[in-house]
Amino acid sequence: MRRTPISDAPLGYRPLYLQVRESVLGRLIEGSWPPGALLPSEHQLASELGVSQGTVRKALDSLAAEHLLVRRQGRGTFVAEVEEGNIVFQFFRLTPDEGERNLPESKVTNISKVTADLAARRALELMPRTFIWRIERTRYVAERATILERIVISTERFPALDRLIPLPTKNLYALYAHRFGVRVGRVEERLKAVAASARDGRALGCAKGTPLLAIERIAYSIDGSRIEWRQSRCLTDAFHYYAELR
Amino acid sequence: MRRTPISDAPLGYRPLYLQVRESVLGRLIEGSWPPGALLPSEHQLASELGVSQGTVRKALDSLAAEHLLVRRQGRGTFVAEVEEGNIVFQFFRLTPDEGERNLPESKVTNISKVTADLAARRALELMPRTFIWRIERTRYVAERATILERIVISTERFPALDRLIPLPTKNLYALYAHRFGVRVGRVEERLKAVAASARDGRALGCAKGTPLLAIERIAYSIDGSRIEWRQSRCLTDAFHYYAELR
DNA sequence: GAGTGGTCTAGACCACAAT
DNA sequence: TTGTGGTCTAGACCACTCC
Numbered sequence: 443m444r445r446t447p448i449s450d451a452p453l454g455y456r457p458l459y460l461q462v463r464e465s466v467l468g469r470l471i472e473g474s475w476p477p478g479a480l481l482p483s484e485h486q487l488a489s490e491l492g493v494s495q496g497t498v499r500k501a502l503d504s505l506a507a508e509h510l511l512v513r514r515q516g517r518g519t520f521v522a523e524v525e526e527g528n529i530v531f532q533f534f535r536l537t538p539d540e541g542e543r544n545l546p547e548s549k550v551t552n553i554s555k556v557t558a559d560l561a562a563r564r565a566l567e568l569m570p571r572t573f574i575w576r577i578e579r580t581r582y583v584a585e586r587a588t589i590l591e592r593i594v595i596s597t598e599r600f601p602a603l604d605r606l607i608p609l610p611t612k613n614l615y616a617l618y619a620h621r622f623g624v625r626v627g628r629v630e631e632r633l634k635a636v637a638a639s640a641r642d643g644r645a646l647g648c649a650k651g652t653p654l655l656a657i658e659r660i661a662y663s664i665d666g667s668r669i670e671w672r673q674s675r676c677l678t679d680a681f682h683y684y685a686e687l688r
Numbered sequence: 689m690r691r692t693p694i695s696d697a698p699l700g701y702r703p704l705y706l707q708v709r710e711s712v713l714g715r716l717i718e719g720s721w722p723p724g725a726l727l728p729s730e731h732q733l734a735s736e737l738g739v740s741q742g743t744v745r746k747a748l749d750s751l752a753a754e755h756l757l758v759r760r761q762g763r764g765t766f767v768a769e770v771e772e773g774n775i776v777f778q779f780f781r782l783t784p785d786e787g788e789r790n791l792p793e794s795k796v797t798n799i800s801k802v803t804a805d806l807a808a809r810r811a812l813e814l815m816p817r818t819f820i821w822r823i824e825r826t827r828y829v830a831e832r833a834t835i836l837e838r839i840v841i842s843t844e845r846f847p848a849l850d851r852l853i854p855l856p857t858k859n860l861y862a863l864y865a866h867r868f869g870v871r872v873g874r875v876e877e878r879l880k881a882v883a884a885s886a887r888d889g890r891a892l893g894c895a896k897g898t899p900l901l902a903i904e905r906i907a908y909s910i911d912g913s914r915i916e917w918r919q920s921r922c923l924t925d926a927f928h929y930y931a932e933l934r
Numbered sequence: 935g936a937g938t939g940g941t942c943t944a945g946a947c948c949a950c951a952a953t
Numbered sequence: 954t955t956g957t958g959g960t961c962t963a964g965a966c967c968a969c970t971c972c
Contacts, residue, residue: 455949457960483938494962499939508934515939516969533933537878628934632783634924635881635899653881653899658928678880682904685931687779688754688874701968703941729957740943745958761958762950 458493462501465491470510470521471665473623481511481519510627510664524616524625533615533629533661536676537684538583545612546588551645552578553604555597562594565660565671573597577609580645587646588681594671599624615661618669627664633657633683636675646677655683704739708747711737716756716767717911719869727757727765756873756910770862770871779861779875779907782922783930784829791858792834797891798824799850801843808840811906811917819843823855826891833892834927840917845870861907864915873910879903879929882921892923901929 466487469475481487484502488495502519505511509529512520522529530545537543558566558574568574574594581589593614597603600622610617618624638652646652654675661670676683712733715721727733730748734741748765751757755775758766768775776791783789804812804820814820820840827835839860843849846868856863864870884898892898900921907916922929 459960485938496963497961500960502939513939514970516937516971518938535931535933628932631931631933633879633901633929633931634927635901635922636924637899651897653883655879655881655901676881678882681880683879685781685877685879686874687781687877705941731957742944743942746941748958759958760951762952762956764957 459497459500459504462487462491462493462498463504466501466505467510467664470505470625471663475521477521477523477619477625479521481521483518508627524619525613530613533626535631535683535685536589536681539680539682544583546581546583547611548579548581548589548591549611550577550579550607550609552576553607553609555604558594558596562671566594566596566668568596575600575603583681589674589676590642590645592673595669599669624669625664626661626669628662629659630662631657631659638675642675646675648677652677654678657683705743705746705750708733708737708739708744709750712747712751713756713910716751716871717909721767722869723767723769723865723871725767727767729764754873756871770865771859776859779872781877781929781931782835782927785926785928790829792827792829793857794825794827794835794837795857796823796825796853796855798822799853799855801850804840804842808917812840812842812914814842821846821849829927835920835922836888836891838919841915845915870915871910872907872915874908875905876908877903877905884921888921892921894923898923900924903929 466481475481481502482490484495484498487502488498491498502511502513506513506519509522509532512522512526514520531543534545554576555573556576558568558572562568562574563570563572566574574596577591577593577595579591579593580587581591583589595603600618606617606621615626618626634656635653636656638646638648638650638654640650642648642654643650643652646654655678657672657674657676659670659672659674660668661672663669712727721727727748728736730741730744733748734744737744748757748759752759752765755768755778758768758772760766777789780791800822801819802822804814804818808814808820809816809818812820820842823837823839823841825837825839826833827837829835841849846864852863852867861872864872880902881899882902884892884894884896884900886896888894888900889896889898892900901924903918903920903922905916905918905920906914907918909915
């Protein structure tokens with residue numbers, strides 16, 4: 443962890459704290475600090491890396507801002523848990539118009555291992571002839587079918603997923619993290635309004651043609667690679683998708 | 689700008705940099721630094737306020753993180769412009785499936801001054817018997833009607849708006865900022881899928897019942913008060929609403 | 935009381951932009 | 954060359970948690 447030498451070409455200049463950040467992030471990616479782990483104190487990290495405490499602080503602060511670390515005054519810095527408090531809703535923006543928000547239960551209606559078709563390969567940047575898990579779920583709110591999900595993940599990253607059946611009904615990302623060491627750091631979502639197909643209508647108990655909110659999601663690992671492709675269709679008569687922009 | 693005195697009750701403790709932040713934010717709110725203005729340097733502010741440069745830095749950094757200030761190394765710290773670069777899209781998440789993103793042109797179809805009904809009063813937290821502007825617009829993308837907007841703002845905050853007709857076709861928020869000193873700092877959006885009414889269908893050139901993306905937005909001033917209530921209905925056959933969560 | 939993160943200071947040097 | 958923000962350091966003190 444030495445500063446890049448000053449030369450005629452300071453183009454390769456990188457601030458020290460970013461180097462520290464990448465060092466810590468690297469250890470998060472390789473999994474040597476699992477979720478919930480206590481990191482060394484700022485002073486310890488500083489002396490290990492040969493920088494000052496303030497520089498370590500700036501690196502840890504930036505990782506905490508992305509919810510990868512949790513700082514607790516008086517206790518220490520921890521690797522963020524996937525299932526913690528309000529962070530559970532970090533990637534779930536569907537909110538009831540009235541009442542408390544809750545992660546809805548789900549029932550898997552189909553799970554199969556197939557070769558990735560073109561759409562799946564594009565979505566997850568997979569090579570030809572790789573295999574994927576294709577999971578279909580129905581999510582229930584107040585015992586009413588409300589969301590249909592089609593989830594695609596590669597079998598390479600998630601081998602022997604079928605041995606973990608029944609899958610958790612609420613939070614798949616906790617499973618990814620704890621059983622496969624794969625941590626979702628960021629998701630992109632693209633929303634459209636679509637008409638329910640006859641099949642959608644049967645599954646959701648609504649008429650064919652009913653407007654549904656279609657959400658297409660790509661989930662990214664903290665190392666930047668694509669983890670999961672998820673297509674959802676939601677009844678929004680009693681729900682909405684909430685976004686805050688600033 | 690003095691530190692709160694240390695006592696038996698440090699409950700009223702507020703970090704110095706937050707006091708500095710509020711002092712600067714206060715001047716932004718009262719408008720003594722208009723958009724584009726150059727702020728005093730960190731050193732100047734520090735000596736004015738009787739704190740160290742590092743403390744001022746922390747305050748300015750937090751305001752820059754919310755896009756209220758723009759920091760330019762070598763030049764200074766500026767009040768953010770409303771129409772600047774990619775920040776134009778800060779509050780506009782509708783993106784074409786293919787091709788470049790653009791702020792769509794709009795045509796005002798209706799503008800009137802009426803007493804606020806209950807829904808408008810709730811949305812904007814207005815007292816009974818206050819007046820509002822009600823604006824209806826159609827937005828066009830590639831010359832095709834794509835978005836219907838119903839905008840509600842109070843006449844108290846935006847007096848004599850009718851003298852500014854024709855309104856700008858792209859960015860209303862720049863008008864709010866430059867002509868009325870009202871700066872949008874944050875918006876909340878709630879999305880649903882709805883069926884096009886017969887009237888929607890005529891305006892958008894689609895069949896009654898076509899699924900539309902309905903967006904309900906509340907825009908907040910940087911002082912936290914509610915500025916604008918906007919209801920949009922969008923055709924999403926060639927567009928999507930983009931969100932990134934982290 | 936010991937240890938942690940959080941704040942604050944003072945001063946040095948660097949990268950960048952304008953002069 | 955000057956002035957700005959950006960980084961880095963070293964050290965002090967504060968607030969919080971746990972023993």
